[in-house]
Amino acid sequence: MKITKAVFPVAGLGTRFLPATKASPKEMLTVVDKPLIQYAVEEAIEAGINELIFVTSTHKRAIEDHFDKNFELEYNLEQKGKLDLLETVRNILPADVNCAYIRQKEALGLGHAVLCAKPLVGNEPFAVLLADDLIDNANGKGALLQMMEQYYYQKCGVIAVQEVFKKDTGSYGIVKTRADNSIQAIVEKPKPESAPSTNAVVGRYILPGEIFDYLEKIPKGAGGEIQLTDAIAKLVESQRLVAYHFDGTRYDCGDKLGFLIANFELAARDKVLGKKFMAHVESMLKNIKQG
Ligand code: UTP
Numbered sequence: 001m002k003i004t005k006a007v008f009p010v011a012g013l014g015t016r017f018l019p020a021t022k023a024s025p026k027e028m029l030t031v032v033d034k035p036l037i038q039y040a041v042e043e044a045i046e047a048g049i050n051e052l053i054f055v056t057s058t059h060k061r062a063i064e065d066h067f068d069k070n071f072e073l074e075y076n077l078e079q080k081g082k083l084d085l086l087e088t089v090r091n092i093l094p095a096d097v098n099c100a101y102i103r104q105k106e107a108l109g110l111g112h113a114v115l116c117a118k119p120l121v122g123n124e125p126f127a128v129l130l131a132d133d134l135i136d137n138a139n140g141k142g143a144l145l146q147m148m149e150q151y152y153y154q155k156c157g158v159i160a161v162q163e164v165f166k167k168d169t170g171s172y173g174i175v176k177t178r179a180d181n182s183i184q185a186i187v188e189k190p191k192p193e194s195a196p197s198t199n200a201v202v203g204r205y206i207l208p209g210e211i212f213d214y215l216e217k218i219p220k221g222a223g224g225e226i227q228l229t230d231a232i233a234k235l236v237e238s239q240r241l242v243a244y245h246f247d248g249t250r251y252d253c254g255d256k257l258g259f260l261i262a263n264f265e266l267a268a269r270d271k272v273l274g275k276k277f278m279a280h281v282e283s284m285l286k287n288i289k290q291g
Helices: 036-046 061-066 071-079 083-090 110-116 143-154 166-171 211-217 228-235 256-269 274-289
Strands: 005-009 051-056 098-103 126-129 133-136 157-163 173-177 183-188 199-207 241-245 249-252
Touching: 005 036, 005 110, 036 061, 036 126, 036 133, 036 143, 051 061, 051 110, 071 083, 110 211, 110 228, 126 143, 133 199, 133 256, 143 157, 143 199, 143 241, 166 199, 173 228, 173 241, 183 228, 183 241, 199 228, 199 241, 211 228, 249 256, 256 274
Parallel strands: 005 051, 005 126, 051 098, 157 241
Antiparallel strands: 126 199, 133 249, 157 199, 173 183, 173 199
16 A cells, blocks of 8 residues: 555654754754755655644644745745745745644644544554754655665564664664564664663654554553554564665754754755855864864
């Protein structure tokens, strides 16, 4: 079945970025010149998605506005002859891509946020992208497109994974896989001593519609939240799902350090800014070394 819908849970509180996220969503934080959510949306569109479903909360209007038309701005840029910028703001979404927004009334966890999208997704397979996991694959296919190819080839759900240090397993969902990469078990935030592997789930999923049945039933899990991982753990008891090691660099932009590293590395590679930015970094390092 062709996948056309992607869910973007953007209803988290973003407490690690306070005060920046007090009145503005974490997903609108900017890496070089684009908000995190735009990177994720572009990755989804590249993978063939044309229905974008945002699970939002209060203070998320900026996301709706970002993907909406801004007549005043476009008129202003046109009058001033700033045609490059006009193209940039006009073409954020291709004409055949639609957006829908649904509220998560309370931040009860990622699993609950995904469940909120059920009325818009229905009973079909769909993608989930967490914008705070920025995955850059500058010279190749985006992570979701790679996963989509796996989905059509393997004919089952696909979950993106990445190898992490053993000491860090407590920050992730960790999977145990069989020889054919199918998932045997998945555990949310296990301590290093009890982690079944060091393969950590990152924020890209292709899931069957049946996931909603499990999300409706599972109790609160780690951190008192409805965890997507717990529903997947139940799902894999009756359905094949594969773990996929994608090609690309993942930046944890839900964390200040990861966010700063993403800005640094993408700025260093930027066609317009890169050289000047690195010249500044080099002179800064020189000054530091000279004391
Ligand atoms: P995080 O675990 O990073 O939580 O959510 P958070 O609230 O956004 O941030 P911190 O930890 O307080 O700093 C991972 C993803 O799940 C979404 C978030 O928006 C983010 O994309 N999420 C999380 C929801 O949509 N709803 C929730 O109830 C929780």
